[in-house]
Amino acid sequence: MTLLSNLPVLPVLVPLVSAVAALVSGWYDRRAARPIVILALALDCALAVLLLSSVVGGGPISYHLGGYAPPLGIEFAVDLLNAFVLAVVLPIMLLAVVFAGPTVGREVPAEKAVSFYVLLLLLATGICGMTLTGDIFNLYVFLEITSLAAYALIAAGREQRSLVASYRYMIMGSLSAGFILLGTAHLYVATGTLNMADLASRLATLYDSTLVHTAFAFFLVGLTIKTALFPLHLWLPGAYAYAPSPVSIVISTAVAKVSAYATLRVLFSVFTTAFIVEYFPITDVLLWLAAIAIIAGSVVAIAQTDVKKMLAYSSVSQMGYIMFGIGVADPVAMAGAVFQILGHAVAKGALFASVGSVIALGGPRDVRGLAGLAARMPVTAAVFAVGAASMIGIPGTAGFVSKFLLALGAVESGRWVFAGVILASSLLTAVYFWRVIEVSYFADEADPRLPAKEAPLSMIVPAALLAAACVLFGIAPDIPLSVIEPAVLLLLGGGP
Amino acid sequence: MIESLIESLLLRYNYVMVVVLMLIGIYAIIAKSNLIKKIIGLNIFQTAILLFYISMADVVGGTAPIIEEGATDLVYVNPLPHTLMLTAIVVGVCTTAVGLALTVRIYENYGTIHEDEIPGVEA
Numbered sequence: 001m002t003l004l005s006n007l008p009v010l011p012v013l014v015p016l017v018s019a020v021a022a023l024v025s026g027w028y029d030r031r032a033a034r035p036i037v038i039l040a041l042a043l044d045c046a047l048a049v050l051l052l053s054s055v056v057g058g059g060p061i062s063y064h065l066g067g068y069a070p071p072l073g074i075e076f077a078v079d080l081l082n083a084f085v086l087a088v089v090l091p092i093m094l095l096a097v098v099f100a101g102p103t104v105g106r107e108v109p110a111e112k113a114v115s116f117y118v119l120l121l122l123l124a125t126g127i128c129g130m131t132l133t134g135d136i137f138n139l140y141v142f143l144e145i146t147s148l149a150a151y152a153l154i155a156a157g158r159e160q161r162s163l164v165a166s167y168r169y170m171i172m173g174s175l176s177a178g179f180i181l182l183g184t185a186h187l188y189v190a191t192g193t194l195n196m197a198d199l200a201s202r203l204a205t206l207y208d209s210t211l212v213h214t215a216f217a218f219f220l221v222g223l224t225i226k227t228a229l230f231p232l233h234l235w236l237p238g239a240y241a242y243a244p245s246p247v248s249i250v251i252s253t254a255v256a257k258v259s260a261y262a263t264l265r266v267l268f269s270v271f272t273t274a275f276i277v278e279y280f281p282i283t284d285v286l287l288w289l290a291a292i293a294i295i296a297g298s299v300v301a302i303a304q305t306d307v308k309k310m311l312a313y314s315s316v317s318q319m320g321y322i323m324f325g326i327g328v329a330d331p332v333a334m335a336g337a338v339f340q341i342l343g344h345a346v347a348k349g350a351l352f353a354s355v356g357s358v359i360a361l362g363g364p365r366d367v368r369g370l371a372g373l374a375a376r377m378p379v380t381a382a383v384f385a386v387g388a389a390s391m392i393g394i395p396g397t398a399g400f401v402s403k404f405l406l407a408l409g410a411v412e413s414g415r416w417v418f419a420g421v422i423l424a425s426s427l428l429t430a431v432y433f434w435r436v437i438e439v440s441y442f443a444d445e446a447d448p449r450l451p452a453k454e455a456p457l458s459m460i461v462p463a464a465l466l467a468a469a470c471v472l473f474g475i476a477p478d479i480p481l482s483v484i485e486p487a488v489l490l491l492l493g494g495g496p
Numbered sequence: 497m498i499e500s501l502i503e504s505l506l507l508r509y510n511y512v513m514v515v516v517l518m519l520i521g522i523y524a525i526i527a528k529s530n531l532i533k534k535i536i537g538l539n540i541f542q543t544a545i546l547l548f549y550i551s552m553a554d555v556v557g558g559t560a561p562i563i564e565e566g567a568t569d570l571v572y573v574n575p576l577p578h579t580l581m582l583t584a585i586v587v588g589v590c591t592t593a594v595g596l597a598l599t600v601r602i603y604e605n606y607g608t609i610h611e612d613e614i615p616g617v618e619a
Contacts, residue, residue: 137580137583141583141587144587144590144591148587148590148591148594151594151598152594155598155601160605160606163598163601163602163605164602164611164614166598167531167595167598167599167602170591170594170595170598171525171534171538171595174538174541174542174591175522175525175538175541177587178541178542178545181545181584182545182548185545185548185549185552185577188552188577189552
């Protein structure tokens with residue numbers, strides 16, 4: 001029973017402790033690291049599901065670290081939203097680590113295998129902490145843990161260009177964390193507390209204070225760099241494109257989605273809807289930026305010849321959808337934005353897994369190089385097609401549900417132009433994904449640089465599972481929506 | 497108007513210095529092409545934030561928050577921001593380490609630490 005009463009903190013502790021275990025056993029035998037990491041993440045997934053089910057059944061959980069009651073002590077506040085995000089993100093991380101097996105020795109030098117796996121676990125630690133914490137300074141610390149692990153992971157491969165990409169990401173990420181830290185300082189000066197729930201209630205009387213407005217501006221800039229909202233997205237394409245394939249999967253799904261979650265949490269739980277709509281009217285600005293991001297990301301993606309670069313710019317566009325939901329700030333569109341956290345994570349995971357297995361096995365990176373992919377690697381090509389369908393928003397995939405909800409929310413709140421943006425973006429998305437599907441299925445002869453046969457099972461199975469999830473959540477959107485809808489109502493109602 | 501502005505700036509000279517340092521740091525990050533100088537700029541930026549936290553927690557005439565028996569009229573400085581900054585210092589050191597390690601690898605691969613001399617790097 002004591003173990004279960006400490007449930008909220010376990011998702012953070014398990015990867016942290018296992019990281020040390022993996023490092024130590026990796027000294028003795030390099031092959032020992034991988035099973036430990038897979039086991040730890042599998043346990044973490046089970047814990048996340050357990051956490052979600054206990055929140056669904058028993059309401060929000062407040063866990064006091066070290067037994068010190070908030071607001072003085074650090075609190076882990078688990079509600080429907082962050083339990084949901086955790087349950088989405090951790091399984092994808094697990095699949096990415098399984099996927100990583102064959103890439104070690106190819107994309108990642110074999111002698112770096114142990115540190116590579118340990119960093120993945122530290123990344124998981126940071127992600128769980130960011131998701132679960134109810135303390136704003138704690139959020140900053142976990143954000144930095146996540147980011148530091150991500151910088152190192154991006155540069156872990158043999159790809160030379162990843163070094164500069166990682167360096168850029170490091171500079172931008174540290175600036176963004178600095179701004180978040182400054183925002184935290186201003187909030188602390190204004191209220192004298194760091195606990196999110198306590199902040200929300202104390203800020204309610206201070207909405208006119210310039211100090212709070214300054215704090216909000218710092219948070220907004222910091223968080224939009226982290227979520228790569230246009231025009232602060234410049235670090236993203238290189239980081240996604242040149243990272244080793246499993247790392248591309250992890251940062252484009254887990255890290256990106258948790259940053260989006262942190263934005264939701266700070267905007268709606270700390271500052272509340274009333275503040276961002278009435279006192280510091282930022283939602284319209286965010287909506288316009290998101291609309292520009294959605295269109296510009298797609299247009300630039302059309303111009304790319306490198307497939308991973310194309311997927312990266314597509315991420316700029318798709319992350320715009322989440323900001324779009326925040327900009328509309330009504331329950332339907334917000335549900336769309338949270339569904340997008342799920343839908344985009346599985347779809348982009350599937351796409352990066354598919355392209356990643358081609359590249360990891362020595363295949364080409366450019367779109368033309370994928371000619372004849374369906375004949376050589378049928379499963380990989382099919383996974384790509386399903387992921388692309390979800391990105392475009394074809395009915396029956398997860399991407400359709402989120403785009404439908406976002407458009408519906410925009411129409412219901414009378415913003416017809418923005419509903420048009422979503423439709424236009426779907427068409428643009430179809431343009432750049434169709435190029436790939438066309439060459440991979442309808443090319444006359446296969447590109448000689450492609451791998452001769454299908455990828456190994458440990459790559460196909462995670463990719464296929466992600467693609468299956470796209471379809472499952474598209475056919476049965478009620479399963480996630482039963483959690484998302486109450487979570488969004490709770491979020492918009494203010495207070496975590 | 498001007499006098500009151502100058503007066504309020506002088507009274508809060510610590511915050512003015514924080515802003516100046518922060519801008520110097522951001523300038524170095526943006527304007528320098530030497531990768532190590534950029535990291536130094538980042539360090540200056542982070543130091544400015546540390547100073548901001550530390551100076552905001554200070555109390556005039558305050559002493560270290562150690563409770564002594566019998567001493568009831570002591571004023572203490574706020575220890576919480578100071579402890580928070582211990583964490584931020586550690587984070588800053590880690591970031592610098594990662595950044596310098598990346599710079600070493602970039603130098604090994606490209607033979608330069610000047611951003612504009614690295615071939616094939618686009619936005």
